Amino acid sequence: MGEEDKKRADVRPRRVINASGVFIHTNLGRAPLAQASISAIEDYAGGYFDLELELESGKRGHRDRQVEGLLCRLTGAEAGMVVNNNAAGLLLVLSTLASGREVIVGRGELIEIGGSFRLPEVMSAGGAGLTAVGSINHTTVDDYRRAVGERTAAILTCHRSNFYVQGWDERPGLGELSALAQEHTLPLLFDLGSGAIVPEQSLGVETTLAEAISAGADLVMASGDKLLGGPQAGIIVGRAELIARLRKNHLLRALRVGKLTYLALWGLLSAIEEGRGEELPMVRSASRRPQDLKRIAGRLAKKLAEKLGDDYTLSVIPTKAKVGGGALPLLELESFAVLITHKTKTPQELGQAFRRLEPAILGRILKEGFALDVFSLLPGEEREMVQGVGGD
Secondary structure, three states: OOHHHHHHHOOOOOOEEEOOOEEEEHHHOEOOOOHHHHHHHHHHOOOOOOOOEEOOOOEEOOOOHHHHHHHHHHHOOOEEEEEOOHHHHHHHHHHHHOOOOEEEEEHHHOOEEOOOEEHHHHHHHOOOEEEEEOOOOEOOHHHHHHHOOOOEEEEEEEOOOOOOOOOOOEOOOHHHHHHHHHHOOOOEEEEEEOOOOOHHHHOOOOOOHHHHHHOOOOEEEEEOOOOOOOOOOEEEEEOHHHHHHHHOOOOHHHHOOOHHHHHHHHHHHHHHHOOOHHHOHHHHHHOOOHHHHHHHHHHHHHHHHHHHOOOEEEEEEEEEEEEEOOEOOOOOEEEEEEEEEEOOOOHHHHHHHHHOOOOEEEOEEOOOOEEEEHHHOOOOHHHHHHHHOOOO
């Protein structure tokens, strides 16, 4: 067996303490699951449960039964369903409603997200043609109106999840687009992306699914593992007639999720409906005051200094944390970090040394040194970090 083969054979999941200051870290599995999701998996996944069986009638039911009611009550939608991620949701919607026809999209919303997701290509894969209107920074409802024709299947608006246009930037609101769509009996599709359900998850900035439905979107697509804070999933909510059509698409078989995803999502949505949204890891972390984070960083710096020895210098510095996961790219949250420098080691060498610990510790490389941002630490990880760190 060659060296590369040995490396591949030795790969296994490793615990990572996220001290990067990026909370929804794509390379670390995005949002950490809430206890409500973990408990649901523990309670049901070890045995059998009625995933797609209607116990009263004994007949087969659809897999979304347990979560659909929660999604409808939390968003105000008529119906809802789940696929394996938001890109899959968009692909299913386009394949079902617009294959062989045209979809109108504003030029300023022709998004591209890391990992080979480019909207025009996804539309092509779904069999839909693209009619781009307006300009990158200025699109009006009249631009959409002039583009409506016999081959138009839908109007699609997309959330700019990972970028902003600064300066003069004007686009029609959902209400305007909804009125136009109704005027021409077209469905208004909204790729929301980020997936916030309650205001606490939106951080007061993002549109929630309920707001999108209330504004007139006929179908809203969102991620389960971004601001929603659940498992990787694509959530689709909206008009019952359209959801019913999506369920009849044979492509759904390839895009459906398994029981663990449903259980994690059901546990999370149940907690939100019960008013326990503050228990969600991201909501809890984002609600902490800067002075609390500074106190945590100071305590951590003191304990790490005792373990690392005289060759290291530790101090507490202010930082700007990020939500991450392609959500809220310009939003910076006040935080604090432990800055570590060494007499001979570079910040890159310190970063590598911390990643080799068990559990691994992922920090931030700065010009000044190696930083451990406390914003993204979960409860108990401060103690784990100190226990795992030793001197040379």
